[in-house]
Amino acid sequence: MTAEATLYSRDAEAALLGCILYDPGVGLDAALQHGITDDSFHKPDHRAVFSAALALWHESGAVDVVTLQSASGADAGLLERMLDGFSTVAFAPHYADRVKECERRRNLHRIGKRLQATATDAEDVNEAAQSAVTALVALSEPSTRIETLPDAADALGTAWDAVAAGEQLPGIPSRFDEINGFLGGYSEYTILAARPAQGKSTLMLNEVAAMLAQGYSVGVVSVEMTTRQCLGRMASEQADVNFFAVQQGYATPDQRNRAKEKARYLAGLNLHVTDRASTIEDVCSWCRMTHLRNRLDIIFIDYLQLIRGTHRYGNGNDKVQDFSSRLLYLRKRLGIPVVVLSQLSRECEKENRLPRLSDLRDSGAIEQDGHTILLLSHDPEHPDGPSVLQIAKNRDGATGQIRLERNFRRQRFEPARKE
DSSP states (O other), X not given: OOHHHHHOOHHHHHHHHHHHHHOHXXXXXXXXXXXXXXXXXXXXXXXXXXXXXXXXXXXXXXXSHHHHHHHHOOOHHHHHHHHHSOSOGGGHHHHHHHHHHHHHHHHHHHHHHHHHHHXXXXXXXXXXXXXXXXXXXXHHXXXXXXOXXXXXHXXXXXXXXXXXXXXXXXXXXXXXXXHHHHHSSBOSEEEEEEOTTSSHHHHHHHHHHHHHHTTOOEEEEESSSOHHXXXXXXXXXXXXXXXXXHHHTOSOHHHHHHHHXXXXXXXXXXXXXXXXXXXXXXXXXXXXXXXXXXOOSEXXXXXXXXXXXXXXXXXXXXXXXXXXXXHHHHHHHHTXXXXXXXXXXXXXXXXXXXXXXXXXXXXXXHHHHOSEEEEEEEETTEEEEEEEEEEEEETTSOOEXXXXXXXXXXXEEEEOOOX
16 A cells, blocks of 8 residues: 555545435534544545535535535536445445544644654754644544534433432542532532642542542642652551651551552552643643543642743733633543642631632632632631531532541541531
């Protein structure tokens, strides 16, 4: 097979368009399900025919040789040859797959040529390399399946029946029943915010360990802690031993062995952690690549204000606003929940009160972007009592408060005892 034959297939393009002419509903459905667009076609006249067919289908549903010739300007003989160029409309998905494969090969070819040029001409090697990685990751991602309204209705019905039967929650289950009661599990784009040393990372790792135990695939981007620290804290909590005793070397041999065993157990689960992603580009690239390879169910990012930018921003608000919008888009692109940890401003401490949404540090964009926002703090009226987790924003349900006991030595939150 020649190099040109791998970059485009005129026969597959013509056969797919023939299917569309013969049965527009089946042919266009196959094309759209495979992410076919005008650019998927190599031949200009094929691009014009597909574009016109799609427009006609949306306008009136009248797609045939006569209407297409008028709308696309294509030769009638070309359209007739398309109709004669396929064996059965049942092969439309196969033709669409071949057309899409050739498009991706052409894109890869273009990226390779661009890389050759930038290798000698680029002023900023890091920026050029990051641009290449972004392009390659986008090319590696499966084509986005366009969900029709009937498909969406069927999926919603199935999910609602499962929730009503008690078979599942709408989102990824939390370790804590009260959180599930408010949120129905983690879904969409969630912000978990707190002042320093209030335990937001501990709560995150508690949730991660519980999700892993239920068989979920979990990604963690830790900008604050190392991978070893994340694993060590989860292992100590799971082994029910004092994390600092293990760290400082005064835990008993039995306690140390239990923690080591839990660390090996956690390492064998569907846990994917990076402590090397420092910029917003690194974070998004790692999330996309890891999801592509491992099909993540949920991603945690710890934490927003520590992520660095690769260019100057006017102020901290602009930076956080940009990062939050990018992570919101990432969640939508990947189609899985993303939980982002964030800091709160000092105002709640200065005024000795529970935090509120306006205390989200650096940007009101976090408040706007978050589907769900959780605020973790101590109770100013009972500083030595349980921590307070406020469900401060919940687009799909009620807001309220949950009280959690924090075991600092065991790196664990537990439901507060009912009085």
